[in-house]
Amino acid sequence: MxxxxxxxxxxxxxxxxxxxxxxxxxxxxxxxxxxxxxxxxxxxxxxxxxxxxxxxxxxxxxxxxxxxxxxxxxxxxxxxxxxxxxxxxxxxxxxxxxxxxxxxxxxxxxxxxxxxxxxxxxxxxxxxxxxxxxARSTREASNADAYFSAVAEVRAEARERGEEPAHDFPVGDLEPEGRFDAVFDGHTGEGSKLDRGTRFFKTHGARVGPEGEDERSARWQRLAMLLDEDVEYDAEELDRAVEPVDPENPWRDPAAAACDEEGSGDDGESGDSESGDSESDENDDTPTGSLTDFGE
Incomplete structure (x- = not known):
């Protein structure tokens, strides 16, 4: 009671x-x-x-x-x-x-x-x-509460001394362009100042995972983006919107990850190689704006 x-x-x-x-x-x-x-x-x-x-x-x-x-x-x-x-x-x-x-x-x-x-x-x-x-017993909520409360005190004491805290919250300072950049979409003051509207939200803030969208949901997402009269999305943006997040690093941007992979070849060359052209050829049927590609 x-x-x-x-x-x-x-x-x-x-x-x-x-x-x-x-x-x-x-x-x-x-x-x-x-x-x-x-x-x-x-x-x-x-x-x-x-x-x-x-x-x-x-x-x-x-x-x-x-x-x-x-x-x-x-x-x-x-x-x-x-x-x-x-x-x-x-x-x-x-x-x-x-x-x-x-x-x-x-x-x-x-x-x-x-x-x-x-x-x-x-x-x-x-x-x-x-x-x-x-039921499965766990003290995770109580432990989290105790831990976060202790860190809050450590951060406050460090700030008073003008030092970096020995322990910090998992998000750090939580600023744009940082690890958690995706949270700063148009729903936040910082995101609005950066003119991050629907495009940013669809391709960054709305991504799910690590399982990702199922086939039907992904199809609806792509079609809704293609039918958007205010924003025109390219194929890369359509793919990014439904790409599941990395379970090891759920905040990593897929475009940045692709750049890292392209620039880490064994021969030391950049990702602009023949293999990259080959990949583009394989993706020629990727929808770029035609609704017929999303038919039943």
Whole structure:
């Protein structure tokens, strides 16, 4: 639940721990004893069970994760359970996992359709915990956040000393004509000043990869460019627009890469050789403006 963190623990003016126990979490434990604040039906601290849940899903221990979810749900701490599982989604789950949507659906069923402490609600809790435990665990988001935050401090301290930082962000200063030149298209102030409009965006900023466009998407892209009444593209630009990025260097411009390859021959000569003419002959059927080349 959204207010889960607010209900975990607070401290009074005298420094004593104050806790809030929901009505569903009151009553007797399994031993017939009146439950204390933040005690589960099994006689455990809900803080410990909650921590056990997250550590279990992080370690892919399905049985312990399922028990911890069940214990919290049946004890009236479903809000704590779902808060913890949603925290796992953003803190410990590999990005793109379907488990995130699965957990969200189980929470919706348990809290909006059924009573979270009753049988169906408990089943949802167990299912969600199992989905979390079976998903690929990773601390990549948390690690990235910690790393980028540390680098930010290093950069700021270096600037104050007038020095180059020992560690920097992966984009460096992020300036035009640099490694990430493709980002400075007409959508940025710098790109607009450089008069980088549709042509630059289509041939640089809109490229995808490293898988590239599939055959149909590439055909649509080429046709849309050929039908553009404002910009006339040549064959090289049409090819560049649909060329997948290099998985080893996704920011490298294909034209620059071609120049590097042409200038690195074994005989030391430039790329303007007979082999280059031969390549042009082979590409004579490359569309240069005729829509018939893109027919069915």
């Amino acid at each position: 959204a207010d889960g963190d607010d209900r975990q623990a607070t401290f009074g003016s005298d420094g004593s721990l104050e806790t809030e126990t929901t009505p569903d979490a009151t009553g007797e434990n399994d031993f017939g004893e009146e439950k204390e604040a933040n005690e589960t039906d099994g006689g455990y601290s809900r803080y410990v069970v909650s921590s056990t849940l997250q550590k279990a899903v992080r370690r892919s221990d399905e049985e312990v994760a399922a028990w911890a979810a069940w214990e919290l749900a049946r004890s009236g701490y479903a809000w704590n359970l779902w808060d913890r599982l949603n925290l796992y989604v953003v803190e410990d789950l590999r990005a793109g996992s379907d488990a995130a949507l699965t957990i969200e659906r189980y929470e919706e069923l348990a809290t909006e359709r059924w009573d979270p402490a009753e049988w169906k609600g408990r089943l949802c809790a167990i299912h969600a915990a199992l989905a979390a435990a079976r």
